[in-house]
Amino acid sequence: MIYVLRVGPYVIHTKQPERRILKFFLIVAFLVTSLVLIFKILQINHQFKLENVIDLPYKEPDNKKSSLHATFSSRxxxxxxxxxxxxxxxxxxxxxxxxxxxxxxxxxxxxxxxxxxxxxxxxxxxxxxxxxxxxxxxxxxxxxxxxxxxxxxxxxxxxxxxxxxxxxxxxxxxxxxxxxxxxxxxxxxxxxxxxxxxxxxxxxxxxxxxxxxxxxxxxxxxxxxxxxxxxxxxxxxxxxxxxxxxx
Structure with a gap:
């Protein structure tokens, strides 16, 4: 379906659904680009690499015991x-x-x-x-x-x-x-x-x-x-x- 928009003395003919589809693809492209950039930054900074964040068990430092353990062991x-x-x-x-x-x-x-x-x-x-x-x-x-x-x-x-x-x-x-x-x-x-x-x-x-x-x-x-x-x-x-x- 073709819509007619009137602007001042002029008449502009446009296909409104096609504009919506174009806008959707632009948003998707922007999001994908942003995700790629974020992933690149995380790779550059080794402190934020994925393997440093997940699947690593907590290991208490040898020279520092938890306060709960210290409370019981000191009695x-x-x-x-x-x-x-x-x-x-x-x-x-x-x-x-x-x-x-x-x-x-x-x-x-x-x-x-x-x-x-x-x-x-x-x-x-x-x-x-x-x-x-x-x-x-x-x-x-x-x-x-x-x-x-x-x-x-x-x-x-x-x-x-x-x-x-x-x-x-x-x-x-x-x-x-x-x-x-x-x-x-x-x-x-x-x-x-x-x-x-x-x-x-x-x-x-x-x-x-x-x-x-x-x-x-x-x-x-x-x-x-x-x-x-x-x-x-x-x-x-x-x-x-x-x-x-x-x-």
Whole structure:
């Protein structure tokens, strides 16, 4: 079909569909030319070559670890913020909270007390460890409210030189304590056992006959005016490192 366009006094005859087809081919030619030019530029700059962009697995630099890996690898055993030095044992100890939550004790990456399978008990919980190998020799708890103090005294007397001694309170550690038991614990290096009272919270770590270990201790008094749990003080935590004994 032929269309007639009138421009001023003149009349122009044109075939409109043919002009549209011509315009389409010009656009296609322009796009093809642009793509060719872009491809040439990419070939010139080797940083943008196709083989550098796809199908290459990510390889982390040898001298730089991911932040997630660094976060996990920088933590120590027993969930310490940082690893202990070489030839040291790691420990984390939590007292009980009131008479509801029992004590927890982790030594060198193993939870000795805590959880359903390894619960502590009310009173004074004690873990004895070989100072050279880190092997747990014995663990027990002594109820200082309902039970007698004599089993605790005999246990303290049985501790051998070269042993690490870790003690942690739960509920009430002091009501049945007598002078003999307090003296034996004082000889291990405790400064607070002489004043340990009803429902105080207490943590103690020492080495029997090991001069290279300085006793570590935390103590908080049961004071109803400042207690966190009414009739019980807040829970205590201690974490740290103790040197392995040389044979």
């Amino acid at each position: 120590g055993k027993c969930d310490l913020p940082h690893p202990c030095p070489e030839e040291h044992f790691t420990f984390t100890i939590n007292t009980g909270a009131a008479n509801v939550i029992g004590p927890k004790l982790c030594f060198d990456g193993e939870w000795i007390l805590g959880g359903k399978n390894k619960p502590g008990g009310p009173g004074i919980n004690i873990v004895i460890v070989n100072g050279q190998t880190g092997e747990v020799i014995s663990t027990d708890y002594f109820d200082m409210w309902n039970a007698d103090v004599e089993p605790l005294v005999e246990f303290l007397k049985s501790i051998k030189n070269g042993s690490l001694v870790l003690m942690v309170s739960s509920d009430d550690p002091a009501t049945k304590l007598n002078d003999e038991a307090r003296t034996l614990i004082t000889q291990l290096g405790s400064s607070y056992i002489s004043t340990l009272g009803f429902r105080d919270n207490w943590i103690f770590v020492a080495g029997k006959g090991i001069k290279t270990i300085k006793p570590l201790e935390k103590h908080i008094k049961n004071d109803k005016e400042v207690n966190k749990y009414d009739d019980w003080p807040e829970m205590l935590q201690m974490e740290g490192c103790v040197p392995r004994q040389k044979g």
